[in-house]
Amino acid sequence: MKKYYTIGPLVISLFGEHKKFKEFSKYFQGDILEDRSSNIDIEIKILDISKKDFEPKYYSSSIELTNDSFYKNESNFDYSVENLFENDKMTKLKIFPKNDTNIKKKIKNLINGVNLEEEFMNEIFSYKFFWSIFSLCLLKKEMIFVHGGAVSNSENNILFLGTGGCGKTSTSFKLLEGDYNYLFxxxxxxxxxxxxxxxxxxxxxxxSDLKFGQSHLVKWFSNLSLKKRISWKLKVFLGGNPRKKVSPRKVLESKKIGVKSEIETIRFLVRSNCKKIKAKEINKKELVERTFSASFRELTPLYEIFSHPFAVSLDNKFPKFSEIEEKYKKIANQVFSNKKAILLEMPKKTSPNEIIELLRK
Known part of the structure; x- marks a missing residue:
């Protein structure tokens, strides 16, 4: 069975023989593609481990390698990647789910209320695997991934950039209470x-995103089961900052999901020990450097993968990480050409409303 999706401008085919294919296609986060005449950028197959056909040249503890592809072992699945660097070839991903036979782990998960299906999908659709690979597929199309948030309306398309916890999500959702639409x-x-x-x-x-009372997030939280809400509030009471992964479509109505939009406003958010918000314009070189650093810190699994080939052989077709960085920055320079960017350095407890007030000035 094969299905077709798009994520942004990339076309993805999804094929499965494994029993988890139905779950996988349910969790898959792309938009269903009806017109199948487009060229496929990424092919994903969900297969039984017995279908493994990877023939490695080099071995390591958790990764096997040829001169231009690799096979990686994760806790809940294995996967292989081919044609990741050839611009004229379709990238091929094969995912081999593992059958969990660890009785102690199953009992522990049952006691802790862990949804095994959700845990499996969250591991696949994380920076550990899919989104790291997808970020490199974007480079093949002269595009980049950024760690940020974006909203748009008929008058302004805003891009927020920065590291985790800087206020991108909370500010975006405050803007979504008005006539802005969600992009990412x-x-x-x-x-x-x-x-x-x-x-x-x-x-x-x-x-930390919920505490400012944004209506869409409050509504989402109120729709959680009583058990999940109690568990969440208990973790908060004990001093934690609980987290839940959820599809944008579960939080927002379809009419609040935006479409392709040109960048008009850029704000790079930084929290520091300053006493008041400081705003200054930054040049393109600084913006590119900050954006690369904020984004690629999320892709730590790639550092491990790309260190292996050059440790076992210098005769391979893998790019060095410095070459990936160079290509990213080259494209980023084009992305941000003629764009004005403002760096907002803010006290740790700055609220979304304070950030929005600065946007209006």
């Missing part, structure tokens, strides 16, 4: 012409 949170897709694409990656909602 956490994983943004930008093309070299300065356009932003809607991305369906599941958002991570923290208690």
């Amino acid at each position: 949170e956490d994983f943004g897709i930008l093309d070299s012409k300065g356009n932003m694409y809607s991305c369906p990656k599941w958002m991570a909602i923290y208690q």
Whole structure:
């Protein structure tokens, strides 16, 4: 059985023989594609481990390698990646779910109320695997991934950039209470012409996002089961900052999901020990450097993967990480060409309303 999807401008085919294919296609975060005449950018197959056909040249503890592809072992699944660096070839991903036979782990998960299906899908659709690979597929199309959030309306398309906890999500959801539409949170897709694409990656909602009372988040939380709400509030009471991954479509109405929009306003958010908010314009070179650092810190699994090939052999077709960085920054320079960016350095407890007030000035 094969299905077709799009994530941003990339076309993805999904094929499965494994019993988890139905679950996988349910959780898959792309938009269903009816017109199948487009070229496929990424092919994903969900297969039984007995279908493994990878023939490695080099071995390590959790990764197997050829000169241009790799096979990786994760806790709930294995996967292989081919054609990740050839611009004229379709990237091929094969996912091999593991059958969990660890009785102690099953009992522990049952006691803790862990949804095994959700745990499995969250591991696949994380920076540990899918979104890291997807970020490299974007480079093949002269596009980049950014760690940011974006909203748009008929008058302004705003891109927020920064590291985790800087206020991107809470500020975006405060703006969504008005006439702004949602484009992305956490994983943004930008093309070299300065356009932003809607991305369906599941958002991570923290208690720190909820505390400002944004209506969409409050409604989402109130719709959780009583058991989940009690568990959440208990973690808060004990000093935690609980988190839940959820599809944007579970939080927002379909009419609040935006479409491809050109970047008009850029705000890079930083929290520090300053006493009041400081705003200053930054040049393109600084913006590119900050954006790369804020984004690629999320892709730590790639550092492990790309260190292996050059440890076992210098005769391979893997790019060095410095080459990936160079290509990213080259495209980012095009993305941000003729764009004005403001750095907002803020006290730790700055609220979304205070950030929005600065946007209006």
